[in-house]
Amino acid sequence: MRVISVSVNGIQQAGQRGLFDWLAGQDAEIICLQDLRARAYYVEDSPEFQLDGYSGYFFDSPDEHCNGVAIYTRQMPKAVMFGFGLPNGEDMNGRYLQADFERLSVISLLVPEGTKDGIKDETAHDAKMDFLHGLQDHLVKISHKRRDYIICANLGLAHSHIDVEHADIHNDSSGFLPEERQWLDQLYGDIGYTDAFREGNEDADEFSWWPSGTIGEGDAWRTDTQIASKNLSSRVEYAVLYKSKAFSNHTPVIVDYEIHDL
Numbered sequence: 118m119r120v121i122s123v124s125v126n127g128i129q130q131a132g133q134r135g136l137f138d139w140l141a142g143q144d145a146e147i148i149c150l151q152d153l154r155a156r157a158y159y160v161e162d163s164p165e166f167q168l169d170g171y172s173g174y175f176f177d178s179p180d181e182h183c184n185g186v187a188i189y190t191r192q193m194p195k196a197v198m199f200g201f202g203l204p205n206g207e208d209m210n211g212r213y214l215q216a217d218f219e220r221l222s223v224i225s226l227l228v229p230e231g232t233k234d235g236i237k238d239e240t241a242h243d244a245k246m247d248f249l250h251g252l253q254d255h256l257v258k259i260s261h262k263r264r265d266y267i268i269c270a271n272l273g274l275a276h277s278h279i280d281v282e283h284a285d286i287h288n289d290s291s292g293f294l295p296e297e298r299q300w301l302d303q304l305y306g307d308i309g310y311t312d313a314f315r316e317g318n319e320d321a322d323e324f325s326w327w328p329s330g331t332i333g334e335g336d337a338w339r340t341d342t343q344i345a346s347k348n349l350s351s352r353v354e355y356a357v358l359y360k361s362k363a364f365s366n367h368t369p370v371i372v373d374y375e376i377h378d379l
Contacts, residue, residue, distance in 0.1 A: 118376040119145040120223070122269030124341055126365035127154040128185075132165055136364040141168060144370070146191055146379075149225035149269035151212070152176065152365075153185030176200075176225075178216040186225040192379055194218055200208075205250040210248050218228065218379035222259075225226040228252075228272040231291035235328075242291060245273070249300050257308055260346060267313070267374070268344040271367065276301045278323055280339040292340060293345065304344070307369040315374050317356025325358050325368045332363045343372045352376060 121143060125131035128150065140148055148171070155158060157175035167173060171189040176372045178184030188197075194216040201213050210229040215222055225379050231245040232238055259266065274297045278284040287293045304310050314323075325342075329335030345353065355373040 118147075118374045118379075119143065119371065120267055120269065120374065121146045121369055121371050122149045122151070122225070122341065122343055123147045123369040124151040124227070124271035124365060124367035125215065126152055126367065127156060127234075128160060128166060128187075131364040133185060134278060134364045135362065136177060137165065137168060138316065139364070140189075141360065142182050142185040144178075145371075147216075147223050147267075148187075148189040149223065151185075151227040151269075151271040153187060155185060156274075157185070158353060174214060174216060174297040176212055178212065179209075184227060186214045186227050188214055188216045188223060188225050189217055190223070192218060201252065201255045201308075203248075207321065208314045210244050213252070216335055217264075219377045221265045221267065221376065224270075226268055228271065228273045231275055231294075231297075234324070237291055239360055242294075245291075246296065249297075253300065253304065253308070256374075260309060263347050265376075266310075266346040268310075269350065269370070270344060271341050272301075274298070274301060275338050275340055276305070280324075282324060282337040287336075292338065298303075309347040311345045311350035313343040313345070313349070313353050313374075314339075314356045314358075314370060315342075315351055315370060316345070316353035318358075325370060327366045332360065332368065341367050341369055341370050351377075 156209045157177040174188045196217040198215040215224045229245045231242040233241045275281045301377040324337030326338045352375040359369040
C-alpha cells in the first residue's frame with residue numbers, strides 16, 4: 118500500500134505546478150496534504166483539486182491564509198475526526214485530520230510554526246510546544262488501542278544532525294531546539310512510534326524542506342515524514358523523497374507499506 122504526504126505551501130500554487138497530475142499517476146491508496154492555505158469549501162467545490170477514484174476530506178483554518186490539511190483515499194473511511202480535542206482548543210493552532218478504517222487510522226498533521234514571520238518568537242514557540250505536548254499525550258493514549266496508525270506530517274521539527282544540512286549552526290534554531298528534539302526522542306523511544314521514512318531509507322543526504330523557498334537552494338532540513346505505530350515498523354517496504362519536480366519548497370514523502378487490508 119502506497120501512502121504519499123506533501124506539504125504544499127498553498128494548494129492553488131501546488132496545483133498550478135502540476136501536483137494533481139503527478140498524484141494521479143502514483144497509484145497511492147492514501148494521499149495526505151498539509152498547509153493548504155484555502156478554505157475547505159473552496160477546495161471541495163473546485164474540480165482541479167479532486168482526484169478521480171478518491172474521496173477527499175479537508176480541515177481548514179479560521180485564517181484562510183494559513184494551515185489546512187487534507188486526506189484523499191480510495192476506500193471510504195468508517196469515520197473522520199477533526200482535531201484531537203485539547204481542552205482549550207489548543208490543538209487548533211495546528212491541524213489534525215484523522216481517517217479511520219477497519220484496522221488502520223491515517224492522520225494528516227500540520228504542527229504550528231514556532232516563529233513569527235520567520236523570526237524566533239517566544240509566544241509562537243510556547244504555542245507550538247503546548248500543541249506538541251498535547252499531541253504527545255494523545256498519541257500515548259491511542260497507542261494502546263487495537264489499531265495501527267500512520268501519521269503523515271509536516272512536523273516543523275528535525276530529529277537529528279543527519280536531518281539538517283548545516284546542523285552545527287542551527288542548535289538555537291526553531292525546529293531543532295533541544296526540547297523539540299527531545300520530543301521526537303520520546304516519540305520514537307519510550308512511546309514506541311517509528312519514523313517510517315527512516316525504516317525504508319537510511320541515506321544521509323535526504324532533506325524535505327528548503328526554508329529559502331526553492332528546492333536545492335540554501336540549507337535543507339528533513340521536517341516532513343510519515344510516522345508509523347509500533348506494529349507497522351516492520352511493514353515499511355520502501356521510502357523516498359520525490360525531488361524530480363517541485364510543487365512547493367517541501368518534497369513529497371512516498372512510503373510503501375506491506376498492508377493489504379485497511
